[in-house]
Amino acid sequence: MKFEYVGFKPVISQHGVSFKSGKDDKYIYLPYAYEILEAISYDYGANKNHSFSSKIDNSNVDKLFNKVSLVYPNLEDDINKKLEEFKAFLDNEQNEILNNTQLNEVDKNTYISNLNLMKDYQLKRAKNKIFYYYGVYTIAKVIKDKKLKEIELPFNEKFWHVLKTLQGVLSREKINSDIKVEYKDTNLRLKITTSL
Known part of the structure:
Protein backbone atom coordinates (compact mmCIF):
# COMPACT_ATOMS: atom_id res chain seq x y z
CA MET A 1 0.00 0.00 0.00
CA LYS A 2 1.39 3.39 -0.97
CA PHE A 3 1.21 6.50 1.18
CA GLU A 4 2.18 10.01 0.17
CA TYR A 5 2.09 13.49 1.64
CA VAL A 6 -0.99 15.39 0.49
CA GLY A 7 -1.19 18.68 2.38
CA PHE A 8 -3.28 20.75 4.73
CA LYS A 9 -6.95 20.10 5.48
CA PRO A 10 -9.13 21.60 2.75
CA VAL A 11 -12.05 23.89 3.54
CA ILE A 12 -14.48 23.44 0.67
CA SER A 13 -17.52 25.58 -0.07
CA GLN A 14 -19.46 27.10 -2.94
CA HIS A 15 -16.97 29.99 -2.79
CA GLY A 16 -13.90 27.86 -3.49
CA VAL A 17 -11.26 25.82 -1.70
CA SER A 18 -8.89 27.03 0.99
CA PHE A 19 -6.62 25.18 3.40
CA LYS A 20 -6.35 25.19 7.20
CA SER A 21 -2.68 25.85 7.91
CA GLY A 22 -2.85 24.32 11.40
CA LYS A 23 -4.25 20.99 10.18
CA ASP A 24 -1.41 19.26 8.35
CA ASP A 25 -1.59 15.81 6.81
CA LYS A 26 -0.98 12.95 9.30
CA GLU A 35 10.72 5.48 15.37
CA ILE A 36 8.72 5.19 18.60
CA LEU A 37 7.47 1.72 17.64
CA GLU A 38 10.96 0.60 16.67
CA ALA A 39 12.42 1.90 19.94
CA ILE A 40 9.87 0.15 22.16
CA SER A 41 9.92 -3.12 20.21
CA TYR A 42 13.24 -3.99 21.87
CA ASP A 43 13.32 -7.29 23.81
CA TYR A 44 14.02 -5.94 27.27
CA GLY A 45 14.50 -9.18 29.23
CA ALA A 46 16.29 -8.36 32.48
CA ASN A 47 17.54 -5.01 31.16
CA LYS A 48 14.82 -2.47 31.94
CA ASN A 49 16.51 0.40 30.09
CA HIS A 50 17.12 0.69 26.38
CA SER A 51 18.70 3.52 24.42
CA PHE A 52 17.80 3.94 20.76
CA SER A 53 19.15 6.29 18.12
CA SER A 54 16.41 7.48 15.78
CA LYS A 55 16.83 8.23 12.10
CA ILE A 56 13.84 10.04 10.61
CA LYS A 147 3.92 -2.94 30.52
CA LEU A 148 6.19 -0.01 29.68
CA LYS A 149 6.11 2.67 32.33
CA GLU A 150 8.22 5.32 30.63
CA ILE A 151 9.40 6.36 27.18
CA GLU A 152 11.83 9.21 26.69
CA LEU A 153 12.35 10.89 23.32
CA PRO A 154 14.18 13.91 21.92
CA PHE A 155 11.99 16.99 22.06
CA ASN A 156 10.36 17.45 18.70
CA GLU A 157 6.93 18.80 17.77
CA LYS A 158 6.15 15.72 15.69
CA PHE A 159 7.12 13.27 18.46
CA TRP A 160 4.97 15.39 20.80
CA HIS A 161 2.00 15.13 18.43
CA VAL A 162 2.32 11.32 18.24
CA LEU A 163 2.58 11.13 22.04
CA LYS A 164 -0.56 13.26 22.46
CA THR A 165 -2.46 10.92 20.12
CA LEU A 166 -1.02 7.94 22.01
CA GLN A 167 -2.16 9.47 25.29
CA GLY A 168 -5.72 9.63 23.94
CA VAL A 169 -5.59 6.00 22.77
CA LEU A 170 -4.23 4.83 26.14
CA SER A 171 -6.91 6.85 27.94
CA ARG A 172 -9.67 5.06 26.01
CA GLU A 173 -8.14 1.81 27.25
CA LYS A 174 -8.22 3.06 30.86
CA ILE A 175 -4.45 3.56 31.03
CA ASN A 176 -3.42 6.85 32.59
CA SER A 177 -0.42 8.61 31.10
CA ASP A 178 1.40 11.88 31.48
CA ILE A 179 3.60 13.76 29.02
CA LYS A 180 6.32 16.08 30.29
CA VAL A 181 9.04 18.16 28.73
CA GLU A 182 12.29 18.06 30.72
CA TYR A 183 15.81 19.38 30.45
CA LYS A 184 18.36 16.57 30.51
CA ASP A 185 22.04 17.26 29.94
CA THR A 186 21.15 20.68 28.44
CA ASN A 187 18.75 19.06 25.95
CA LEU A 188 14.98 19.18 25.92
CA ARG A 189 13.44 15.72 26.21
CA LEU A 190 9.88 14.42 25.96
CA LYS A 191 8.81 11.85 28.49
CA ILE A 192 5.58 9.87 28.60
CA THR A 193 4.86 7.86 31.73
CA THR A 194 2.07 5.31 32.07
CA SER A 195 0.16 3.79 34.99
CA LEU A 196 1.10 0.23 33.95
Missing part, protein backbone atom coordinates in the same frame (compact mmCIF):
# COMPACT_ATOMS: atom_id res chain seq x y z
CA TYR A 27 1.59 11.62 6.85
CA ILE A 28 4.23 13.90 8.38
CA TYR A 29 3.92 12.01 11.69
CA LEU A 30 4.29 8.50 10.24
CA PRO A 31 8.14 8.37 10.34
CA TYR A 32 8.01 9.51 13.98
CA ALA A 33 5.44 6.87 14.89
CA TYR A 34 7.75 4.28 13.32
CA ASP A 57 13.23 9.57 6.90
CA ASN A 58 10.36 8.74 4.58
CA SER A 59 11.47 5.11 4.15
CA ASN A 60 10.15 4.71 7.70
CA VAL A 61 6.60 4.89 6.33
CA ASP A 62 7.00 1.57 4.48
CA LYS A 63 8.75 0.08 7.52
CA LEU A 64 5.87 1.24 9.72
CA PHE A 65 3.36 -0.41 7.38
CA ASN A 66 5.29 -3.68 7.62
CA LYS A 67 5.48 -3.54 11.43
CA VAL A 68 1.83 -2.59 11.87
CA SER A 69 0.83 -5.39 9.47
CA LEU A 70 2.36 -7.87 11.91
CA VAL A 71 -0.17 -6.75 14.53
CA TYR A 72 -3.03 -6.14 12.09
CA PRO A 73 -2.62 -8.81 9.36
CA ASN A 74 -5.65 -7.45 7.44
CA LEU A 75 -4.35 -3.88 7.61
CA GLU A 76 -4.67 -3.12 3.90
CA ASP A 77 -8.23 -4.49 3.77
CA ASP A 78 -9.13 -2.62 6.97
CA ILE A 79 -7.82 0.67 5.56
CA ASN A 80 -9.68 0.11 2.28
CA LYS A 81 -12.90 -0.65 4.16
CA LYS A 82 -12.60 2.58 6.15
CA LEU A 83 -11.87 4.47 2.92
CA GLU A 84 -15.09 3.07 1.42
CA GLU A 85 -16.95 4.38 4.47
CA PHE A 86 -15.31 7.78 3.95
CA LYS A 87 -16.32 7.75 0.26
CA ALA A 88 -19.92 7.13 1.37
CA PHE A 89 -19.59 10.10 3.74
CA LEU A 90 -18.37 12.30 0.86
CA ASP A 91 -21.25 11.11 -1.34
CA ASN A 92 -23.70 11.89 1.45
CA GLU A 93 -22.16 15.36 1.76
CA GLN A 94 -23.00 15.97 -1.91
CA ASN A 95 -26.58 14.77 -1.37
CA GLU A 96 -26.95 17.20 1.53
CA ILE A 97 -25.81 20.05 -0.71
CA LEU A 98 -28.30 19.06 -3.41
CA ASN A 99 -31.08 19.14 -0.80
CA ASN A 100 -29.92 22.40 0.79
CA THR A 101 -32.70 24.95 0.34
CA GLN A 102 -30.40 27.84 1.32
CA LEU A 103 -28.25 27.48 -1.82
CA ASN A 104 -29.29 28.38 -5.36
CA GLU A 105 -28.55 26.03 -8.28
CA VAL A 106 -25.37 27.85 -9.31
CA ASP A 107 -23.98 27.65 -5.75
CA LYS A 108 -24.96 23.98 -5.47
CA ASN A 109 -23.23 23.12 -8.75
CA THR A 110 -20.13 25.11 -7.81
CA TYR A 111 -19.99 23.51 -4.35
CA ILE A 112 -20.34 19.99 -5.79
CA SER A 113 -17.70 20.75 -8.45
CA ASN A 114 -15.32 21.89 -5.72
CA LEU A 115 -16.01 18.71 -3.72
CA ASN A 116 -15.40 16.55 -6.79
CA LEU A 117 -12.20 18.46 -7.53
CA MET A 118 -10.92 17.73 -4.00
CA LYS A 119 -12.25 14.17 -3.61
CA ASP A 120 -8.98 12.38 -4.42
CA TYR A 121 -7.10 14.81 -2.17
CA GLN A 122 -9.49 14.11 0.71
CA LEU A 123 -9.28 10.34 0.20
CA LYS A 124 -5.47 10.39 0.31
CA ARG A 125 -5.53 12.48 3.49
CA ALA A 126 -8.07 10.09 5.02
CA LYS A 127 -5.90 7.10 4.08
CA ASN A 128 -2.89 8.69 5.80
CA LYS A 129 -4.96 9.48 8.89
CA ILE A 130 -6.41 5.97 9.13
CA PHE A 131 -2.93 4.45 8.83
CA TYR A 132 -1.52 6.92 11.37
CA TYR A 133 -4.08 5.75 13.93
CA TYR A 134 -3.28 2.10 13.24
CA GLY A 135 0.38 2.98 13.90
CA VAL A 136 -0.52 4.61 17.21
CA TYR A 137 -2.80 1.67 18.16
CA THR A 138 0.18 -0.62 17.54
CA ILE A 139 2.41 1.51 19.78
CA ALA A 140 -0.27 1.36 22.50
CA LYS A 141 -0.49 -2.43 22.16
CA VAL A 142 3.28 -2.83 22.57
CA ILE A 143 3.24 -0.53 25.61
CA LYS A 144 0.44 -2.62 27.17
CA ASP A 145 2.01 -5.97 26.29
CA LYS A 146 5.42 -4.96 27.66
Whole structure:
Protein backbone atom coordinates (compact mmCIF):
# COMPACT_ATOMS: atom_id res chain seq x y z
CA MET A 1 0.00 0.00 0.00
CA LYS A 2 1.39 3.39 -0.97
CA PHE A 3 1.21 6.50 1.18
CA GLU A 4 2.18 10.01 0.17
CA TYR A 5 2.09 13.49 1.64
CA VAL A 6 -0.99 15.39 0.49
CA GLY A 7 -1.19 18.68 2.38
CA PHE A 8 -3.28 20.75 4.73
CA LYS A 9 -6.95 20.10 5.48
CA PRO A 10 -9.13 21.60 2.75
CA VAL A 11 -12.05 23.89 3.54
CA ILE A 12 -14.48 23.44 0.67
CA SER A 13 -17.52 25.58 -0.07
CA GLN A 14 -19.46 27.10 -2.94
CA HIS A 15 -16.97 29.99 -2.79
CA GLY A 16 -13.90 27.86 -3.49
CA VAL A 17 -11.26 25.82 -1.70
CA SER A 18 -8.89 27.03 0.99
CA PHE A 19 -6.62 25.18 3.40
CA LYS A 20 -6.35 25.19 7.20
CA SER A 21 -2.68 25.85 7.91
CA GLY A 22 -2.85 24.32 11.40
CA LYS A 23 -4.25 20.99 10.18
CA ASP A 24 -1.41 19.26 8.35
CA ASP A 25 -1.59 15.81 6.81
CA LYS A 26 -0.98 12.95 9.30
CA TYR A 27 1.59 11.62 6.85
CA ILE A 28 4.23 13.90 8.38
CA TYR A 29 3.92 12.01 11.69
CA LEU A 30 4.29 8.50 10.24
CA PRO A 31 8.14 8.37 10.34
CA TYR A 32 8.01 9.51 13.98
CA ALA A 33 5.44 6.87 14.89
CA TYR A 34 7.75 4.28 13.32
CA GLU A 35 10.72 5.48 15.37
CA ILE A 36 8.72 5.19 18.60
CA LEU A 37 7.47 1.72 17.64
CA GLU A 38 10.96 0.60 16.67
CA ALA A 39 12.42 1.90 19.94
CA ILE A 40 9.87 0.15 22.16
CA SER A 41 9.92 -3.12 20.21
CA TYR A 42 13.24 -3.99 21.87
CA ASP A 43 13.32 -7.29 23.81
CA TYR A 44 14.02 -5.94 27.27
CA GLY A 45 14.50 -9.18 29.23
CA ALA A 46 16.29 -8.36 32.48
CA ASN A 47 17.54 -5.01 31.16
CA LYS A 48 14.82 -2.47 31.94
CA ASN A 49 16.51 0.40 30.09
CA HIS A 50 17.12 0.69 26.38
CA SER A 51 18.70 3.52 24.42
CA PHE A 52 17.80 3.94 20.76
CA SER A 53 19.15 6.29 18.12
CA SER A 54 16.41 7.48 15.78
CA LYS A 55 16.83 8.23 12.10
CA ILE A 56 13.84 10.04 10.61
CA ASP A 57 13.23 9.57 6.90
CA ASN A 58 10.36 8.74 4.58
CA SER A 59 11.47 5.11 4.15
CA ASN A 60 10.15 4.71 7.70
CA VAL A 61 6.60 4.89 6.33
CA ASP A 62 7.00 1.57 4.48
CA LYS A 63 8.75 0.08 7.52
CA LEU A 64 5.87 1.24 9.72
CA PHE A 65 3.36 -0.41 7.38
CA ASN A 66 5.29 -3.68 7.62
CA LYS A 67 5.48 -3.54 11.43
CA VAL A 68 1.83 -2.59 11.87
CA SER A 69 0.83 -5.39 9.47
CA LEU A 70 2.36 -7.87 11.91
CA VAL A 71 -0.17 -6.75 14.53
CA TYR A 72 -3.03 -6.14 12.09
CA PRO A 73 -2.62 -8.81 9.36
CA ASN A 74 -5.65 -7.45 7.44
CA LEU A 75 -4.35 -3.88 7.61
CA GLU A 76 -4.67 -3.12 3.90
CA ASP A 77 -8.23 -4.49 3.77
CA ASP A 78 -9.13 -2.62 6.97
CA ILE A 79 -7.82 0.67 5.56
CA ASN A 80 -9.68 0.11 2.28
CA LYS A 81 -12.90 -0.65 4.16
CA LYS A 82 -12.60 2.58 6.15
CA LEU A 83 -11.87 4.47 2.92
CA GLU A 84 -15.09 3.07 1.42
CA GLU A 85 -16.95 4.38 4.47
CA PHE A 86 -15.31 7.78 3.95
CA LYS A 87 -16.32 7.75 0.26
CA ALA A 88 -19.92 7.13 1.37
CA PHE A 89 -19.59 10.10 3.74
CA LEU A 90 -18.37 12.30 0.86
CA ASP A 91 -21.25 11.11 -1.34
CA ASN A 92 -23.70 11.89 1.45
CA GLU A 93 -22.16 15.36 1.76
CA GLN A 94 -23.00 15.97 -1.91
CA ASN A 95 -26.58 14.77 -1.37
CA GLU A 96 -26.95 17.20 1.53
CA ILE A 97 -25.81 20.05 -0.71
CA LEU A 98 -28.30 19.06 -3.41
CA ASN A 99 -31.08 19.14 -0.80
CA ASN A 100 -29.92 22.40 0.79
CA THR A 101 -32.70 24.95 0.34
CA GLN A 102 -30.40 27.84 1.32
CA LEU A 103 -28.25 27.48 -1.82
CA ASN A 104 -29.29 28.38 -5.36
CA GLU A 105 -28.55 26.03 -8.28
CA VAL A 106 -25.37 27.85 -9.31
CA ASP A 107 -23.98 27.65 -5.75
CA LYS A 108 -24.96 23.98 -5.47
CA ASN A 109 -23.23 23.12 -8.75
CA THR A 110 -20.13 25.11 -7.81
CA TYR A 111 -19.99 23.51 -4.35
CA ILE A 112 -20.34 19.99 -5.79
CA SER A 113 -17.70 20.75 -8.45
CA ASN A 114 -15.32 21.89 -5.72
CA LEU A 115 -16.01 18.71 -3.72
CA ASN A 116 -15.40 16.55 -6.79
CA LEU A 117 -12.20 18.46 -7.53
CA MET A 118 -10.92 17.73 -4.00
CA LYS A 119 -12.25 14.17 -3.61
CA ASP A 120 -8.98 12.38 -4.42
CA TYR A 121 -7.10 14.81 -2.17
CA GLN A 122 -9.49 14.11 0.71
CA LEU A 123 -9.28 10.34 0.20
CA LYS A 124 -5.47 10.39 0.31
CA ARG A 125 -5.53 12.48 3.49
CA ALA A 126 -8.07 10.09 5.02
CA LYS A 127 -5.90 7.10 4.08
CA ASN A 128 -2.89 8.69 5.80
CA LYS A 129 -4.96 9.48 8.89
CA ILE A 130 -6.41 5.97 9.13
CA PHE A 131 -2.93 4.45 8.83
CA TYR A 132 -1.52 6.92 11.37
CA TYR A 133 -4.08 5.75 13.93
CA TYR A 134 -3.28 2.10 13.24
CA GLY A 135 0.38 2.98 13.90
CA VAL A 136 -0.52 4.61 17.21
CA TYR A 137 -2.80 1.67 18.16
CA THR A 138 0.18 -0.62 17.54
CA ILE A 139 2.41 1.51 19.78
CA ALA A 140 -0.27 1.36 22.50
CA LYS A 141 -0.49 -2.43 22.16
CA VAL A 142 3.28 -2.83 22.57
CA ILE A 143 3.24 -0.53 25.61
CA LYS A 144 0.44 -2.62 27.17
CA ASP A 145 2.01 -5.97 26.29
CA LYS A 146 5.42 -4.96 27.66
CA LYS A 147 3.92 -2.94 30.52
CA LEU A 148 6.19 -0.01 29.68
CA LYS A 149 6.11 2.67 32.33
CA GLU A 150 8.22 5.32 30.63
CA ILE A 151 9.40 6.36 27.18
CA GLU A 152 11.83 9.21 26.69
CA LEU A 153 12.35 10.89 23.32
CA PRO A 154 14.18 13.91 21.92
CA PHE A 155 11.99 16.99 22.06
CA ASN A 156 10.36 17.45 18.70
CA GLU A 157 6.93 18.80 17.77
CA LYS A 158 6.15 15.72 15.69
CA PHE A 159 7.12 13.27 18.46
CA TRP A 160 4.97 15.39 20.80
CA HIS A 161 2.00 15.13 18.43
CA VAL A 162 2.32 11.32 18.24
CA LEU A 163 2.58 11.13 22.04
CA LYS A 164 -0.56 13.26 22.46
CA THR A 165 -2.46 10.92 20.12
CA LEU A 166 -1.02 7.94 22.01
CA GLN A 167 -2.16 9.47 25.29
CA GLY A 168 -5.72 9.63 23.94
CA VAL A 169 -5.59 6.00 22.77
CA LEU A 170 -4.23 4.83 26.14
CA SER A 171 -6.91 6.85 27.94
CA ARG A 172 -9.67 5.06 26.01
CA GLU A 173 -8.14 1.81 27.25
CA LYS A 174 -8.22 3.06 30.86
CA ILE A 175 -4.45 3.56 31.03
CA ASN A 176 -3.42 6.85 32.59
CA SER A 177 -0.42 8.61 31.10
CA ASP A 178 1.40 11.88 31.48
CA ILE A 179 3.60 13.76 29.02
CA LYS A 180 6.32 16.08 30.29
CA VAL A 181 9.04 18.16 28.73
CA GLU A 182 12.29 18.06 30.72
CA TYR A 183 15.81 19.38 30.45
CA LYS A 184 18.36 16.57 30.51
CA ASP A 185 22.04 17.26 29.94
CA THR A 186 21.15 20.68 28.44
CA ASN A 187 18.75 19.06 25.95
CA LEU A 188 14.98 19.18 25.92
CA ARG A 189 13.44 15.72 26.21
CA LEU A 190 9.88 14.42 25.96
CA LYS A 191 8.81 11.85 28.49
CA ILE A 192 5.58 9.87 28.60
CA THR A 193 4.86 7.86 31.73
CA THR A 194 2.07 5.31 32.07
CA SER A 195 0.16 3.79 34.99
CA LEU A 196 1.10 0.23 33.95
